[in-house]
Amino acid sequence: MSTQITTEPLLRLTWTDPVTGAHGYLVVHTLVSGLATGGTRMRAGCTMSEVEDLARGMAAKTATFGLPVGGAKGGIDFDPKDPRATGVLERFCEAMRPWLDAHWVTAEDLGVPQHLIDEVFVRLGLQQSYHAAIRRSPDPERTLRRVHAGLHAPVPGGLLLGDVIGGYGVAQACLGAAATWGWQVGETTAAIQGIGTMGGAAAWYLHEAGLRVTAVADAAGTLHDPRGLDIPALLELRDSYGEVDRSRLPEGVRELPRNAVLAVDADILVPAAISYALTPDNSLDVPAKVIVEAANSATTPEAEAMLAARGIPVIPDFVANAGAAAWAWWLLLGQVGADPADSFLRLRTEMQAKVALLLAEWNNGQVPPRHTAMEFAQAQHREPVHAAESEPLLIP
The missing domain is CATH 3.40.50.720 (NAD(P)-binding Rossmann-like Domain)
Structure with a gap:
């Protein structure tokens, strides 16, 4: 049995920021019921190849844990410490809005903390970075409240x-x-x-x-x-x-x-x-x-x-x-x-x-853990479906 989920991703997109000239990338490796999940990172030197590797890893991750979603990743080649970084992130998300609205569930990653990407989503009218999943709920407001409550639940250590x-x-x-x-x-x-x-x-x-x-x-x-x-x-x-x-x-x-x-x-x-x-x-x-x-x-x-x-x-x-x-x-x-x-x-x-x-x-x-984990993910993996196919309500 192959230990690869698949080799070729479903989609690669390249974006150029009209203000700074920075490049951004979205790779959707697989869609499951029209959804894919994976964070958005920002670092100087980020490449399409890197984002593609990470999207493939997300597909393996979701399969390993039996999650009803495919794998994707976003990346922006820009220094997150640059004072223009938030603007770059916001314009990237605006450009990717068709995917963020309906198919791509994103979150924090290297150089992009969760609170920042959530602030960007609020300004875009999408409320929270899990928006593409939340919108499928029969009661999106209730689901959004649960997500906010979970994300902001205090734990020891402040x-x-x-x-x-x-x-x-x-x-x-x-x-x-x-x-x-x-x-x-x-x-x-x-x-x-x-x-x-x-x-x-x-x-x-x-x-x-x-x-x-x-x-x-x-x-x-x-x-x-x-x-x-x-x-x-x-x-x-x-x-x-x-x-x-x-x-x-x-x-x-x-x-x-x-x-x-x-x-x-x-x-x-x-x-x-x-x-x-x-x-x-x-x-x-x-x-x-x-x-x-x-x-x-x-x-x-x-x-x-x-x-x-x-x-x-x-x-x-x-x-x-x-x-x-x-x-x-x-x-x-x-x-x-x-x-x-x-x-x-x-x-x-x-x-x-x-x-x-x-x-x-x-x-x-002496079987490498990656090999065993990939075998398990392959067994769990569901065949990808295209975004145009039916989108069941997955969330209570």
Whole structure:
């Protein structure tokens, strides 16, 4: 059986901003009942090829978690720190409005926080970035209220459920790996590359579980303490771009070069920053026993093969970081609500079960987790249907 969902996407669109000249891309890999889901990212250097890879990953992600939707992705080649970035995002969304109105359910991604894309949708009269799904409900206002309540439900640490659920899922993938191998949580260590929305929440929940996070990295470098970092204190020092104020570091924290996080002696490595972070050039420096991909396409195929040859499995992104996408659809479908405990229980149960399955195959025959996960996604995958076909009401 092939381990690919499909090779060719259903649709590729390229957009040029009439104001800045920036390029944006939409790739719809598959439609299921006329819908596809996937975030919108913004970074300088974003390419159509990158967005296509991410859309393919979203198709695998939705299939793996049995979600009634296909996979898509948006990307804009522009610096999110540029003061013109919000305008670029708004014009991109306006240009993609036919898809956003009826077929493409988008959300936050690298460089585009959820609150920003929601503000853009409000200005466009679409209310919320899940609009294409919400509009299918027999009672869109009720569904919109449930989505808002879930996204804005407070959780310990002063954060919101919608901001942390993806990182919580990554943390559960890490804890699932530790449990599979019988590691004691308090004796297990992790290094996390990137402490923005996804990596920061993963660090928080690993720390809360008692696992020692010994290294984190942001754009300015790696912060390391082999005894375990005070993650809540570090997260308090972040700015809006996920970078830590070095002038107020806790005592005992060493500053290392940015890429040193990959070579830190830790049991689990969580690349949670950029795509293609692990390459053939740096994979031999990795001493971790398992990689848990929090960033999309964090490991190149060549690097993953090299890691596997050294006995280091990679839990693929379309499993490990699927928590936010899966939870959004559970919320849309009314399967969870505004109580974080219900969402955490369901995601913890599903994520740890999937990681246990992947690592059982690895332990039994060194079958790469990506191969097992793709086989599972292929079995779950439904044939894509075209947007012109009937659009059933999926949401209560």
